[in-house]
Amino acid sequence: MPVPPEIAWRIAERVLPAAERQRLADLVFRDEGHGYDAFGLHPAHVALGLALTAPLYDAWFRVISRGIEHVPSSGAAILAANHAGTLPLDAMMIWTDVLRRTTPPRVLRPVADHFVPNLPWIGTFFTRGGMVGGSRGNARALLEAGNLLLVFPEGTPAIGKPFSERYHLLEWRVGHVELAIRHGVPVVPVAVVGSEEQMPQVGRIPFLRPFGAPYLPIPLTPVPLPVRYHIHYGAPVRFDSRPDQADDPGVLSEAASRVRSAVEDLLQAGLRMRQGLFA
Amino acid sequence: MRSVLVTDASTPVGERLVRELLDDPAIEHVLAVGPRPQEVALPFDRPGKLHYLQADLGRARHVRTLLFGPARDLAVDSVLHSALVEDPREAGRRVHALNVESTRELLHLSEGHPTIRRFVLRSFSEVYRIRADLPVLIEEDHPLNIGGNAPQWIQDRVEADVTVCTRMGLSPLQIAVVRTAECLAPGTGSQLFDYLESPICFRPAGFDPMVNVITIADLVRALRLTLASDAQGVFNVPGLDTLPLSSAVLKWGRPAIPVPGGWLHPLYRWRERVGGHAFRYGPNRLRFHYSGVLDGTRARRVLGYEPAVGVDWPLPVREAAGLRPGSHHEDDGEG
DSSP, X not given: OOOOHHHHHHHHHHHSOHHHHHHHTTOEEOOOSSSOOTTOOOHHHXXXXXXXXXXXXXXXXXXXXXXXXXXXXXXXXXXXXXOOSSSTHHHHHHXXXXXXXXXXXXXXXXXXXXXXXXXXXXXXXXXXXXXXXXXXXXXXXXXXXXXXXXXOTTOGGGGGOOGGGTTOOOOXXXXXXXXXXXXXXXXXXXXXXXXXXXXXXXXXXXXXXXXXXXXXEEESSSSOOOOOOEEEEOOOBOOOOOXXXXXXXXXXXXXXXXXXXXXXHHHHHHHHHOOXXXX | OOEEEETTTTSHHHHHHHHHHHTOTTOOEEEEEESSOXXXXXXXXXXXXXXXXXXXXXXXXXXXXXXXXXXXXXXXXXXEEEOSOOOTTOOSHHHHIIIIIHHHHHHHHHHTXXXXXXXXXXXXXXXXXXXXXXXXXXXXXXXXXXXXXXXXHXXXXXXXXXXXXXXXXXXXXXXXXXXXXXXXXXXXXXXXXHHHTSSSEEXXXXXXXXXXXXXXXXXXXXXXXXXXXXXXXEEEEOOSEEEEXXXXXXXXXXXXXXXXXXXXXXXXXXXXXXXXXXXXXXXXXXXXXXXXXXXXXXXXXXXXXXXXXXXXXXXOOOOGGGGSSOOEEGGGSOO
């Protein structure tokens, strides 16, 4: 949806309350001179994105989040979360939560699989809101510029996780800790409770790969269920390793295990705390 | 740097560079080379300082005569060279000779030259590959566009670039390759400029990549800084303007019409045949889908180059950043 920024802003003005619009005035980003950053983010589209996700956040998923104080108010960091739910609504809810609850407001830069930029309109719309393609160069540049990255170390396979395996973390990749060690930035573990039941898959069509997606999912419900989302941020995980140790597979494996354990603990605590799927 | 040889002097970039070098009191001689007579190529003169030579650098003999004739007599110590054929419609062995073989010959002969110490190749951002899975910010080690499907004008530029890069550190010369962003000006070989010259600009629906463009003023300043430096290596030279393709079209005063991507190739092929325009959609297809912006960190750190002059857009569009109550830049706060 690459609408011009003035139209994006006009839509946001109609939807967002004045206080929220005022907060967005303090948005921090690197303007390359025409209102956009080099990756294509534009604050008017961030506002539009918020206008579109806020009803989902407030009314549909009724998000409750805990531990936002663990997200740094400035400087680079990587948020690592569990991933599931057929559609990347978990990324949108974390993006919305961080934007709304950090002061000054911070735009998360979700790192997406390579097929996402291939999606017409959607890829562009996400890019305007802060998404970047999952290349090492993009992540490096954003961290060096002091941004907050959102990564899902389980990767795209997790989004199609069977219902029976909900809240079981899949293979936990190490790219995020490699970046964290190399750039000396913390990893904030994030657990999302609710997303893994939002849209169970009953099957998939592996030979249909629209725009490079790994498969075409067949969800049980045409729209996501109105489960309640609980987002839990944990204490940042910091690594003592030197930047050159980011090449050591043993160091990376151990660091990734620490992050995975932190997310796992948050998930289990969140599931225990939850009083019901929709409550 | 006291005496400079400029090989693409008859282009707008070459002409501006020659003018600035002539105004530099530290430069004793400028030896400008072009395929056309001086009164057409460089309609000015500076007796004693400007020396113009009409030559066909596609011929090895002309290159040798140039270097071991006027260049030696004027004690040329620095060479600035560029791929010589700007028009992507031109192809064939003759074009390859001008773009690539002339580069190889110039470099080879410069290595054995008694006075030449520095060799600078002006290369282009088109040598880089653009793809969804590659970084948006293009550093100097970004993959090159060496696919067999690339048209000759890109393959030639990549080959000339790589030819020079392979001699870095092995040659007695100080070698630098400057990969510059697209220059929105006529006669610079910019595909984007020719695209924007259409009364209507079609673009792929659903995609709006970020592009970076440079002005002749910044480009020439970057070339002068490179010539004046001893630094070896590859340097990306971005311009001041980084914006979405659709904004560039609007600021150029054209309507940007999104159409299905599959229509663009025949549409622009038709335009090329009927209107004689140089823009071809095929080689630009990926650039019209995915962002690619030169990262100029190395040029800033090593050469001291910082883009300073923006494009004089024909139709300045109200900046959307001004639509919100305030605009904060990362430099102002967050580190």
